[in-house]
Amino acid sequence: MRLLFHLPLSPFSRKVRLALAEKRIPFDLRIERVWERRDDFLAMNPACTVPVLQEDNGLTIPDSYAICEYLDEAYPDTPLLGRTLAERVEVRRLVAWFDGKFHAEVGMNLLYEKQFKRAMGRGNPDASSIRAGYANLKPHLAYLGWLAETRPWLAGPMLSLADLAAAAHLSALDYIGDIDWSLSDGAKDWYARVKSRPSFRPLLADRVSGLEPPDHYANLDF
Template structure:
């Protein structure tokens, strides 16, 4: 059995969990708070970051490396399908969401609304929150544009691009950083992702002392 080291609001772990769920891979969750820098965890991943997956003598680190591992070893539900150009576009979007969406929106929200409260015991910076929410709106505009031209973000079928985007948006939404108004395309797409069996378990999980908005776990967004 695989063991997945993660914490509830790690977007990269969520991306891996969605991948595993779509491919039907069983695993057990192991709670890991990387900011504690446990020696045992650093031994598994010197970068000190989640997710990490372990089974026997095999240790996998980095969400993209983990996703590619299961893409190569599990034939079910390909998430990097199509020809070389199609796969390149999926990888481009995964990098966009993992780097730009995380760096401009999710990371700042986690820093201000999670780490400052749990670790530093300080108040969030209102200016940083406003900037993150403004950036979130820009990213929703881009996703709207993609969905105007494609059935799914990466092309005609569900792909790792959708899983990556949904994983990051779910954390931003949990932290109250998403204003869905005016983004019906993206809202409908995200509702579809939220209703999938791979996604549902994450919606019931909570981070200690930090609660999500009332609509967070509702597929129809109704409070």
């Protein structure tokens, strides 16, 4: 069976899980505690990051963006990168925005500091980084809300990897209760649409030992 090495709160792992589910590609999950630096996992991905996808034929693909590009080329029936050149450019731009800019300005300051830093043996959360993360979240939610209010989906007329990337990052933060949805009605309404999709159900059912999500996390109507 196809195997995805992941961490439940990794937004990059969540993005790949959503892409696989949207394409209706069956797969099994295996939690990989990257801070343990297993030799077998390092042999698959010397960067020692999740996600890593291992196909039935032994093909191993590390890095969430490489995996999603591969999935769209190997399983094109449900395209997630857009149909026209212009759509594909916009999808890639927004995926880069959320995986790069949003993750650096928000995710690293909140999710990493509050959940992953101590597990990786890198000390205690930094209060100034957490404050910066909350401050940075506001303009990002405003921008996402503007996109959602002016387009059918974030990158254009169809659900794309841009929506899945954004939802993956936001869902991980929502699990730890760090999204103030009152900041943007547009972002909240868009997220409600995305998390109502069947592909999202396994994410909403996830639970992390010792950490319960807020009551609204799995509520499709907030």
